[in-house]
Amino acid sequence: MSDIAIRAQELSKRYRISTRLPYKALRDTITDGIYAPFRAMRYLVARKPQAGQESSPGTDGGFVWALRDVSFEVKQGEAVGIIGRNGVGKTTLLKVLSRVTEPTRGWAEVRGRVGSLLEVGAGFHPELTGRENVHFNGAILGMTRRELSRKFNEIVAFAELERFIDTPVKRYSSGMYMRLAFAVAAHLDPEILLVDEVLAVGDASFQKRCLGKMGEVAAGGRTVLFVSHNMPAITRLCQRTILLDAGCVVLDGPSPEVVSTYLQSGIGTTAAREWPDLAKAPGDDVVRLRAVRLVTPQGAIKRTVNIQETIGVQIEYEIMTPGRRLSPVIVCYNEEGVCLFASGIASRDALYGQDPSFVGKRVATCWIPGNFLAEGTMTFTVSVNAILGGNYAHTVERDAVQVQVVDPVDAESVRGLYGGTVAGVVRPMLRWTTESDQPPSGCSLGEQNEKGAEGLGPL
Amino acid sequence: MPLVVIRPRSRWVPINLRGMWEHRELLYFLTWRDVKIRYKQTVLGIAWVVLQPLLTMTVFSIFFGLLARVPSDNVPYPLFAFCGLLPWQLFSRALTDASMSLVEHERVITKIYFPRLLVPISAVLASLVDFGVAFVLMIGMLFLYHVRLTAAAFTLPLFLLLAVVTASGIAFWLSALAVQYRDVRYVLGFLTQIWLFATPVAYPSSLVPARWRPYYGLNPLAGVVEGFRWALLGKGQPPGPMLWVSVGVVVFIFIGGLLYFRRMESTFADVI
Numbered sequence: 001m002s003d004i005a006i007r008a009q010e011l012s013k014r015y016r017i018s019t020r021l022p023y024k025a026l027r028d029t030i031t032d033g034i035y036a037p038f039r040a041m042r043y044l045v046a047r048k049p050q051a052g053q054e055s056s057p058g059t060d061g062g063f064v065w066a067l068r069d070v071s072f073e074v075k076q077g078e079a080v081g082i083i084g085r086n087g088v089g090k091t092t093l094l095k096v097l098s099r100v101t102e103p104t105r106g107w108a109e110v111r112g113r114v115g116s117l118l119e120v121g122a123g124f125h126p127e128l129t130g131r132e133n134v135h136f137n138g139a140i141l142g143m144t145r146r147e148l149s150r151k152f153n154e155i156v157a158f159a160e161l162e163r164f165i166d167t168p169v170k171r172y173s174s175g176m177y178m179r180l181a182f183a184v185a186a187h188l189d190p191e192i193l194l195v196d197e198v199l200a201v202g203d204a205s206f207q208k209r210c211l212g213k214m215g216e217v218a219a220g221g222r223t224v225l226f227v228s229h230n231m232p233a234i235t236r237l238c239q240r241t242i243l244l245d246a247g248c249v250v251l252d253g254p255s256p257e258v259v260s261t262y263l264q265s266g267i268g269t270t271a272a273r274e275w276p277d278l279a280k281a282p283g284d285d286v287v288r289l290r291a292v293r294l295v296t297p298q299g300a301i302k303r304t305v306n307i308q309e310t311i312g313v314q315i316e317y318e319i320m321t322p323g324r325r326l327s328p329v330i331v332c333y334n335e336e337g338v339c340l341f342a343s344g345i346a347s348r349d350a351l352y353g354q355d356p357s358f359v360g361k362r363v364a365t366c367w368i369p370g371n372f373l374a375e376g377t378m379t380f381t382v383s384v385n386a387i388l389g390g391n392y393a394h395t396v397e398r399d400a401v402q403v404q405v406v407d408p409v410d411a412e413s414v415r416g417l418y419g420g421t422v423a424g425v426v427r428p429m430l431r432w433t434t435e436s437d438q439p440p441s442g443c444s445l446g447e448q449n450e451k452g453a454e455g456l457g458p459l
Numbered sequence: 460m461p462l463v464v465i466r467p468r469s470r471w472v473p474i475n476l477r478g479m480w481e482h483r484e485l486l487y488f489l490t491w492r493d494v495k496i497r498y499k500q501t502v503l504g505i506a507w508v509v510l511q512p513l514l515t516m517t518v519f520s521i522f523f524g525l526l527a528r529v530p531s532d533n534v535p536y537p538l539f540a541f542c543g544l545l546p547w548q549l550f551s552r553a554l555t556d557a558s559m560s561l562v563e564h565e566r567v568i569t570k571i572y573f574p575r576l577l578v579p580i581s582a583v584l585a586s587l588v589d590f591g592v593a594f595v596l597m598i599g600m601l602f603l604y605h606v607r608l609t610a611a612a613f614t615l616p617l618f619l620l621l622a623v624v625t626a627s628g629i630a631f632w633l634s635a636l637a638v639q640y641r642d643v644r645y646v647l648g649f650l651t652q653i654w655l656f657a658t659p660v661a662y663p664s665s666l667v668p669a670r671w672r673p674y675y676g677l678n679p680l681a682g683v684v685e686g687f688r689w690a691l692l693g694k695g696q697p698p699g700p701m702l703w704v705s706v707g708v709v710v711f712i713f714i715g716g717l718l719y720f721r722r723m724e725s726t727f728a729d730v731i
């Protein structure tokens with residue numbers, strides 16, 4: 001009984017959605033009040049539904065249920081992941097548990113001090129210095145003054161901002177800002193920690209550090225509720241995961257199981273999708289997709305890839321009716337939905353181009369070279385098309401898989417050591433040739449360098 | 460370990476003094492942050508706190524005291540005006556800052572739990588800092604005009620408390636309303652202007668016939684300002700029916716504000 005940290009029983013949360021202005025003005029309320037009796041009379045006479053109460057699917061009059069009868073129990077020291085598509089109520093659940101908002105129905109019991117990381121840097125004011133913001137942010141997250149002064153140096157060291165701690169935060173770069181904000185949050189010491197996708201922001205090294213810290217916290221016996229889209233992080237940090245859909249708990253069990261259910265059911269997009277059941281696999285009588293995976297040259301499934309690495313889109317499909325020339329095709333989109341390129345094998349591969357396809361399984365992999373894609377999330381739509389007589393798609397699986405392309409700044413990629421934003425939807429490593437005039441008389445640049453090197457000598 | 464039960468609350472909610480006490484350090488930080496932000500990157504900085512009443516006093520002295528010949532209870536008009544301006548500035552500053560305080564803290568309110576009541580309270584406390592500085596100037600003026608303090612000066616803290624309670628009460632109402640209705644911001648400017656003239660800052664309440672004075676006390680600030688003057692200058696109206704009416708109104712507004720705020724508090728994060 002007493003080792004339950006969080007118990008939720010039929011938690012439900014309803015939001016009112018209005019089609020009018022989000023801000024009410026007293027003027028509107030007053031005029032509403034004046035007209036209300038007339039409207040009521042009209043309703044009585046005409047028997048038409050009142051405005052704002054026409055039901056639309058999924059809503060309840062002018063309301064939407066963000067959470068519906070969510071019940072679960074979390075023991076002390078458990079790390080539980082919460083996954084689901086965007087908009088299913090994950091953040092709302094955390095908000096209700098951290099008392100930011102109130103449930104409409106149901107109740108929850110929470111034992112222990114709660115620290116919630118719903119957003120990193122909440123309460124930071126641009127005019128105040130880093131030091132002042134750390135104090136305020138820490139206080140609002142629940143740290144006492146004594147705790148803050150004790151941990152202050154640790155926090156600044158974790159953020160690596162010793163030099164800049166007394167400059168106003170508005171002068172910080174966004175990376176510095178995030179590091180400082182996360183450093184404060186990371187040093188919270190509550191019994192229960194609620195984390196909401198704070199790891200979705202920041203660059204790759206920041207994300208790595210956040211994950212590391214989260215791992216420490218989870219291993220340290222704290223109860224953690226972790227909302228994320230980052231499946232590897234979830235399976236690494238949490239033994240148990242809850243899957244939400246449309247505000248309800250769909251599945252609650254060991255992480256690997258729940259995560260793979262999420263991936264297979266197609267309500268999430270990630271690096272591998274499989275359809276083990278031929279009858280349910282996408283396609284028609286001619287060809288059906290069995291699996292789509294993002295792989296390394298060694299065959300391992302990759303969710304995140306270094307920009308310099310080759311990544312393969314592996315398509316496994318089964319041909320059931322022979323005699324057609326078929327080609328798997330991939331189309332690559334970036335985060336903004338811009339189509340970067342499409343590629344199919346018909347033209348290049350001799351085998352596929354000449355013979356009509358025969359019955360059986362095929363595995364085709366499209367290799368995308370390193371130093372070609374830009375950083376970000378790349379989504380692939382996969383289809384199997386008939387080659388002759390136009391481009392007829394037997395099966396199309398949109399947004400089948402997704403890969404995160406990252407560029408650690410280590411001088412080998414196009415970016416090199418440059419830390420800022422690089423433009424472009426693709427980032428190919430291209431060859432440059434340069435020419436210049438003769439260097440001024442005296443010495444050439446090469447000689448200058450040598451002289452400099454001589455000056456250094458053995459240190 | 461603390462056990463918290465989260466459930467939908469009924470309409471009238473208790474004040475949660477315990478929760479506020481637990482978060483008392485946050486109140487300190489909120490106030491400190493408010494004060495810091497006010498004066499960062501300003502040239503005049505804290506001098507503005509002194510300049511504002513001084514300049515208003517000068518303008519009043521010229522137009523009301525000198526030209527319009529408004530009586531001032533046998534007290535030199537500048538002193539009279541400044542003494543009234545002191546609590547008035549506290550009140551109007553507290554009101555302006557506190558009304559939009561919740562809306563300005565939107566990011567924090569939608570992400571982190573803490574007793575929301577601390578936000579308008581901290582805005583009121585932050586204006587006390589300004590008051591302190593202006594008060595030092597007041598002492599200077601008392602010396603300048605050779606005013607001797609009477610025993611009435613001991614009641615000054617009570618009147619100060621009354622001013623703070625008035626400001627807080629109205630702040631609770633307005634800050635809670637501002638979350639839902641954004642025109643509070645526009646109403647506020649107008650409201651403070653009208654209120655200044657309805658309050659005996661530029662003129663003494665003795666202008667109001669004795670019969671009507673208790674009704675005049677319905678403006679809670681009437682009692683506060685006159686009380687301040689009486690405590691500091693020893694002249695003017697001693698506490699009377701007007702003051703008691705004011706106190707009654709203040710208590711009513713304060714408790715009403717608290718209850719209204721607590722009732723609406725659960726909707727802040729959803730509506731703001």
